Amino acid sequence: MAIYLTKESKVLVQGMTGAEGMKHTRRMLAAGTNVVGGVNPRKAGRSVDFDDRAVPVFGSVAEGIAATGADVTVVFVPPVFAKAAVTEAADAGIPLAVVITEGIPVHDAVTFHAYAAAKGTRIIGPNCPGLITPGQSNAGIIPADITKAGRIGLVSKSGTLTYQLMYELRDIGFSTCVGIGGDPVIGTTHIDCLAAFQDDPDTDLIVLIGEIGGDAEERAAAYVRDHVTKPVVAYIAGFTAPEGKTMGHAGAIVSGSSGTAQAKKEALEAAGVRVGSTPTETARLVLDRLAQ
């Protein structure tokens, strides 16, 4: 089962022929992902060899879907082309678009967010590492070889913190890990993933990783309180971040008194979620909870 991505998923890569696209398509294939094609209008009709596999290049997402039945696209195009790429994917009716691209202007994200929602396309990201269902499929840039398949679901705003937790809990393993991205406007949220993990029979426990900025974690806490019966363990980064400074991720900023790590931690704890003070302690809390 897992969420959003399984070994059945047929994956297109928009921007496959660029440097990042090439590098990560090779990694995705190595992780078992069924990459059925790349999209690049200037290289349509050709194919690209990845070790033992030739991956065809299509002129558009619609052509790729028509030829392969693709149901996931991973977007690696540069920020200037991202809005057009996501809009095209939504127009083609793709169910899931994973937008890895970092540095997309907020107005573009707002526009394609509304557009994709109207077309019924789920977006993960932008500015995210994508998602992985270990042992089945990997859509994005998450390193596949640091963990194994298991029964923990993970949702996170941060890439490297996701990797850190995946690695610390590698002996337990994960159903699906979703990096939702650190931008102010994102498609799939903590709440979407909580709901999906709650319904996923292959997930026993959910790890939620948040960081300063916005109130997504507070809203996730309310959702856990009202709708999630599976155990949830959380980690929040950014307690020492000063007000008004952007900490790496475009969305990671404390504005006035809102968006602080402390407020997020308190909201989660009030909802019965254990919150670790370091990534390692968070992993320990997961182990404790699973041992109960």
Added chain:
Amino acid sequence: MDLYEHQARELFEEHGILVPKAEVTESPREAREIARRLGGRVVVKAQVKTGGRGKAGGVKLAADPAAAELTARQILGMDIKGHTVGKVMLAQPVDIESEFYVSYVLDRAAGRFLAIASAEGGMDIEEVAANRPEAVARIPVDPSEGVTTAKAAQIAQVAGLPDRTVDVLVRLWDVLTREDAVLVEVNPLVRTSGGQILALDGKVTLDDNARFRQERWGTQEAAHDDALEAAAAAKGLNYVKLDGEVGIIGNGAGLVMSTLDVVAGCGARPANFLDIGGGASAQIMADGLSVILSDSAVKSVFVNVFGGITACDAVADGIVQALESVRLTKPLVVRLDGNSAVEGRAILDGRAHPLVEQATTMDGAARRAAELANAH
């Protein structure tokens, strides 16, 4: 990137929004000349990127050019919430009949912009919203339609603003979208006794991600108040100066934020945020180390890397090469974990630099870096 008030004022003016006549200067002597040009009586306003200027004494009325010079002299160099005043704006006083509040802000949860408007302007809008939420209208804007005249009329009507603000609301939306801003706020928007609608004070935040299509921003480069931040920015580093003793280098924004917290939890204060991203090349490691080592407050440095896509042996090679070009003057604690961590650690052991030590866990490394910083 936040703009100064005078920059926001210029943007408003370019988009056809009425603003008071005003000029900016760094010199008290010139302030006198400006006041003379503006008719003698002026408001002298500190140009700092923080709120609460008025309460801090950064906004004062001057009765004549001589008083303007004196007031400018008092305000220039003043410290307002950690920001040193480098410029003042002198503006013609306005005869205010009533004050309003309008802004377009990003509603992150909904993924679209929100118009916020109130007939009770001039005050802290968060306070008004907390005490009397019914006095503040919050209206979502459909991104595919934007703020049309009809939408603006709806906003004005719900908020109880006069009809003449409708045109300003449409023009402010133009500022937001055409200038790639993520925040446009006018507080107060005023009606003068002559019935004109004027933007008296404004705040604009531009979207750094849109720099590639906003070429004119080159001239409005975010001034880094801090010399180390300026040096880091010049090297293209993702660096934020903090007030501590433990220099921090890590890969990935979330991991670096987490590293700051873990160091703080060990009883030391982080000196900076520095995310070297996925690549972690020798060059970026050397650049990062040289900026951090030039911070005189730094007593120890913690390099915290999780090898995901970039394997730890490549990171270790980067550190070893960086140590060729940067003279290490403070102890360096390195934690390598994840892909090829064992190989990476062996490379650093082989280099055997007397000031470099390793720890295998993030928490252990943070404790050691804190200890080293506190021992000095």
